[in-house]
Amino acid sequence: xxxxxxxxxxxxxxxxxxxxxxxxxxxxxxxxxxxxxxxxxxxxxxxxxxxxxxxxxxxxxxxxxxxxxxxxxxxxxxxxxxxxxxxxxxxxxxxxxxxxxxxxxxxxxxxxxxxxxx
Numbered sequence: 001x002x003x004x005x006x007x008x009x010x011x012x013x014x015x016x017x018x019x020x021x022x023x024x025x026x027x028x029x030x031x032x033x034x035x036x037x038x039x040x041x042x043x044x045x046x047x048x049x050x051x052x053x054x055x056x057x058x059x060x061x062x063x064x065x066x067x068x069x070x071x072x073x074x075x076x077x078x079x080x081x082x083x084x085x086x087x088x089x090x091x092x093x094x095x096x097x098x099x100x101x102x103x104x105x106x107x108x109x110x111x112x113x114x115x116x117x118x
Contacts, residue, residue, distance in 0.1 A: 003042040004105035007035045011097045022082060029089040032097055043100060 010031045018024035 001105070003039040004101055007032050007039065007097045008101040010035050011094070025082070025089070026085060029085055029093050033088075033093050036093065036096055036100075043104070 011028055014024045014028040014031065018027065
């Protein structure tokens with residue numbers, strides 16, 4: 001159970017401890033990625049690449065890029081190493097931590113609790 005909770009907490013908590021958003025993001029991504037790497041063998045993942053998934057990802061990416069250009073001001077402007085860190089964070093770390101926490105842990109825990117009630 002901790003293999004799902006610890007990376008999620010590592011992803012959430014740094015935002016509350018650092019006033020510098022660049023430092024908070026760097027700590028968040030590196031700490032979460034390290035925990036995911038350490039705990040990787042404990043996850044039961046089954047990957048299957050489907051064309052619908054690829055097309056959906058492309059459409060969402062294009063929609064996301066369009067939205068970012070419509071805003072005049074952003075708080076987080078990536079420069080230097082942060083460009084690569086942000087790309088790594090959005091593409092890999094955030095995706096994994098959200099999927100592992102919500103699908104592999106939270107939903108199953110909720111279903112298990114509901115079954116135990118009845």
